[in-house]
Amino acid sequence: MAKKPQLAIDTRPWRDPDAKPFVRIKNVTKRFGDVYAVSDVSLDIYKSELFCLLGGSGSGKSTLLRMLAGFEQPTSGSIEIDGQDMTEVAPYNRPVNMMFQSYALFPHMNVEQNIAYGLKRDHLPPAEINNRVAELLSLVKLQDYGKRRPHQLSGGQRQRVALARALAKRPKLLLLDEPLGALDKKLREETQFELVKIQETLGVTFIVVTHDQEEAMSLATRIGVMNSGEIAMIGEPTDIYEFPNSKFVAGFIGSVNMVEGIVIEDEPDHVRIRSGELGCDIFVGHGVDCAPDQILWWAIRPEKITLSRDKPENAEDANVTQGIVEEIGYLGDMSVYQVRLESGKHIRVTQTNTVRGNPDSITWDEQVYLSWDDNAGSVLTV
């Protein structure tokens, strides 16, 4: 895999091998009967991170979150928060708060009482409770709604009350279970940035569980992709998208074209893969951990492929194939082409519509060439 360029001053502690993780999940397994909801997950999360656990339903992401909150006990393994072992600590004694997917606002209490609930459990003096509640209400822009009951609020307002309530005790770690899941698309996009802003202002460590990859990509400092109880990959959003480590991750995030091929040249600085499906050789401009004659997969994102009517030149006699346009989906900002190769394999290509109302654009049933850069695709062995 290619080395990513290093920033001059790196503010990302996960890149520093000496940094001390804030949350340390070590070999945690959770079994319900015979079902492994979470199996052998190890994960380090650093202070002030906004970490997203991304996965489909049943991937174990929520169970992992509930173990952090203390609602479930790990079957084996341990969880440390800020250097303290949390395994035996009851939920009500953890320095952790959670924002629930359903918000779980107490219906018989008004907004202020909801926010003050956790503070009262800590027996703070009433004056301080009032101050903090006022502070939180202004943080989430609900100053005028303190006396309302949850059912008198809109979905977005309820979401903000839930956030304020979870932040009230100034937790070291905030867990958010699908925080935007119940909002409609437009509101979700607005709230997303609000959430990041609040997280950055307060510097609290966030762990967000979501099934929405766009949400994860735009919120997170790092993402942990989960699949059937295991962590499939941990990385920054760009790593996850551009450098997936497995077929699962490549297919789970965004759309991807995946072809099978066989290694015919294995050199330290390049690899050549022959793919019958693709109808050409793939020249990869960096070394890959593989052996000659090994069968592996090559994945490429639709936007990394270029379409042309004329055959592009390629010095290595690779990375160019041809096919026929079968379908075009016009999405406004871009168009999605479905191209059928000679092998019958369909390839998805997206092209940005840079020319307005282009009369000369590629159209149905045209014979086209597909080409890509040496480093445009990912070679996957698992």
Next chain:
Amino acid sequence: MSSFDTEAPPPRPRRPWTVVERGLAAVGLSGKALVIAAPAIWLTVFFLVPLLVVFGISLTVKQFGRPPYTPLLTNEDGTVQLTLHLNNYIRLFTDGLYISAYLSSIKIAFISTVIALCIGYPMAYAIARAPDQWRNILLMLVILPFWTSFLLRVYALTGFMRGNGVINNFLGLFGIEPLVMMQTDFAVYVGIVYSYLPFMILPLYTNLVKLDGALLEASADLGARPLRTFLTITLPLSMPGIIAGSMLVFIPAIGEYVIPALLGGPSTLMIGRVLWDEFFANTNWPRASAVAVAMLVVVVIPIMLLQKAQDAVQDRERAK
């Protein structure tokens, strides 16, 4: 926002609940154990044990004295002796009275259940399909009698059906001879249907109101006439409601005492009444106990059916 640094919370003072919890823990009790233990002990002592006592006493015979049955365990010269009598059970099978009482109870309960279903189903369906503003009122009208005294409602029926009762007075206006309704099996049917109709309607209503109207439209759209739609869509889907409602009428009807006592004639045989008479009139406690044990066996099957219907409903809700 400088106050939002994540410092450690201030030390917590001791709270009353913590003290309570620690106190319980000190004597080896968690709150959880107490929550389970209180109802479990009560129900064991006052529900399960009594049933065992009934079974035990059903194996003794009547004697004069207090208590009016022979002891199960006797202690003679240090040896404890267990004496079991099967006389009561033998009598149940040989004396025609008991067998015909059982059969007649089942027959009466069954017929009443069918009648209640025939009356209750259209009512439940009508309420479920009624406009929203009407539905709650109609439902309340169904529940209202359920909250009024059962005994008084049965009494109301006697005033209605007796020789010079409301119905016969009404018929008399047209010169029709008075009908004999009281003290017949007919009156018992009416009584059971009348008393338990709400039990039939409510589970049916809960089922039917959840029926998706689009299913009926789809059926009509595919060419089914209303009757066919009802028979092939509505009826099968409301089966759990039908079973639950029927069992809720059938089970209490089997053991009914008040209705046959007030409305039935001397020839209306029902086990509940036989048990009552064995106990109060003949003071034969062991025989009454044997009747009770046999009666339990009869109601167990419908109870299991009911349980199954309710599980089916729960499974379906969970699947959603």
Next chain:
Amino acid sequence: MRRGWFLPIAASLGFAFLYAPIVSLVVFSFNESNLVTVWSGFSTKWYGALLADPQMLGAAWLSVQVAFAAASIALVLGTLCAVALVRFRKFRGRTVLAGTASAPLVMPDVITGLALLLLFVAMEATLGWPAGRGLMTIVIAHSTFCTAYVVVVVQSRLSDLDLSLEEAAMDLGATPIRVFFDITLPIIAPALVSGWLLAFTLSLDDLVIASFVSGPGSSTLPMVIFSKVRLGVSPDVNALATIIIGIVALGVLAATLLQLRSRPRKARA
């Protein structure tokens, strides 16, 4: 869906069947004559007779005491039982407890009554308690079968209750007992009220079980009514029935109105 004429007519007849006897009962409670079924003029004299009947009044007072005590005991036991069944998903004997808690619902009254009487007699013989039968034994018997009804009512409300509300409270620092009193109890309060009322009504209404477990001199109201109407109709029972029906109707009406008023809120929440 096309609405035919069949359903409305069937429903009307059904409601007529349910209400005609009650209406006639109420009407004839104001009858001058002591023939309960022939109208001879308006009078409230049967209400007067009722209030002057010490036996009736004594029995009514006993029944109210029993119902109050039994409903309260049943409320506590039933709520605990429902919490155990809904919230503690796994413990030894859960199935047994669930079965035992719902069995009294379907147990024929004659069996429950007989069984409890035999238990009380056996306990008195071996333990010396309860000494004789009366208020105490009726309360115990009623609490037992009413508990089952409270369990049903509270259980269904509890299982509708969003578990994450309780988790949220715990997450904010409340211990389990605190969670129960701060969150669970206030939210299920309406179910507790209706459970208590149901238990109260059922206890007030019970004839069969009370007949078994009561002692001499402790006749409940249904027992007195039963012995009266067994001998034939008596207009003062009509008067009593009218009073009871009136109270119940008002109660149910109030409850329905309260529920209707709170429903639109719930729908939005």
